[in-house]
Amino acid sequence: MYTKDGESYFIVDAHVALWDARRENQRNVHGEQFIDCFYDYHRNLSPESELWGHEEFLYAGGERLMKDLFTDGYVDHAIFQPAYLGEFYKTGFGQTEEAFALSQAHPDKLTYNHNFDPRNGEAGLDQLRADAERFGLQGVKLYTAEWHGDSRGWSMRDPWTYRYLEVCREVGIKNIHIHKGPTIRPLDRDAFDVADIDSCASDFTDLNFIVEHVGLPRLEDFCWIATQEPNVHGGLAVAMPFIHSRPRYFTQIIGELLYWIGEDRIQFSSDYSIWTPRWLVERFVDFQIPEDMTEYAPLTLAQKKKILGLNAASMYGLEVPEHLRLPEDLADSGETATGPREPAAGDRDSLVGAGR
Ligand SMILES: [Zn+2]
Secondary structure (H helix, E strand, O other): OOOEEEEEOOOOEEEEEOOHHHHHHHOOOHHHHHHHHHHHHHHOOOOHHHHOOOHHHOOOOOHHHHHHHHHHHOOOEEEEEHHHHHHHHOOOOOHHHHHHHHHHHHHOOEEEEEOOOOHHHHHHHHHHHHHHHHOOOOEEOOOEEEEOEEOOOOOOOHHHHHHHHHHHHHOOOOOOOEEOOOOOOOOOHHOOOOHHHHHHHHOOOEEEEEEEEHHOHHHHHHHHHHHOOEEEEOOOOOOOOOOOOHHHHHHHHHHHHHOOOOOOEEEEOOOOOOOHHHHHHHHHHOOOOOOOOOOOOOOOHHHHEEEEEEEEHHOOOOOOHHOOOOOOOOOOOOOOOOOOOOOOOOOHHHHHHHOO
């Protein structure tokens, strides 16, 4: 929970990882390229006070994760969204056993999502059923640019992917998180293209598709797709730190998202441990649309509370203490828009009038 100026916020960090990219676990040069690219994102987009050394960045470990998220980071609940990357790392990148053990030790604080790869065919379908049962899965994180033998990626439209989504439906996995957007060396940018979300979202209207990283740099593609598909949501991992390094770019991202898909389908995340949640939560609560960017309506308190935690809490059925919920008069009616939304008329005038 975070409190500022008499307002308290329930915080869900909807995209965190516990990875091991240490040299002993790197399978080949691509393991090194991948983590070095993550480290460049970290270095280029973080405030100086939040920088980690390269060694500690390779592996944070469970103890530090608990401290950074829950002791220091205001987070009430966090969701593991692991990447496998078995071609680059010996035991994989995301550490399944360690993360799952932490989630079991702190079920009130952590949810473990797993992953699948439709290129594993029939055997992978059985594995998915077994994983769903063992981990009690509510969600998966998918990585369409992952390498697999000679293949450099797969699509959400593939017939095999549909068979996996049918199994998700069958075993009660409702939340399909997909990395769409930022490319990472040596993966292919186009294998992360957001366009394939359009068909699976239409064909599986009973599943939620959370597009992590909101499709960046293809934000416009994402917005035009998501506005037509009420079961498509946007995850702010990687978008968040621009609040520091490129505040006007961040304004554009959050402004476009609110305009096109609205305040109920956007989820905060730090993308730990590329970034830590503490400063991101503080900055976002303090954030406001600059006065001269008049095409975007100012962010309201209710919008910030929804984005920082209430949206993800509702998707994952998390218990939110009563005093952290929105009062009835602040609560949106919750209808899902299927077209561009008008900025709330008069919002800016009333804020200006209040001496902003
Ligand atoms: Zn991702």
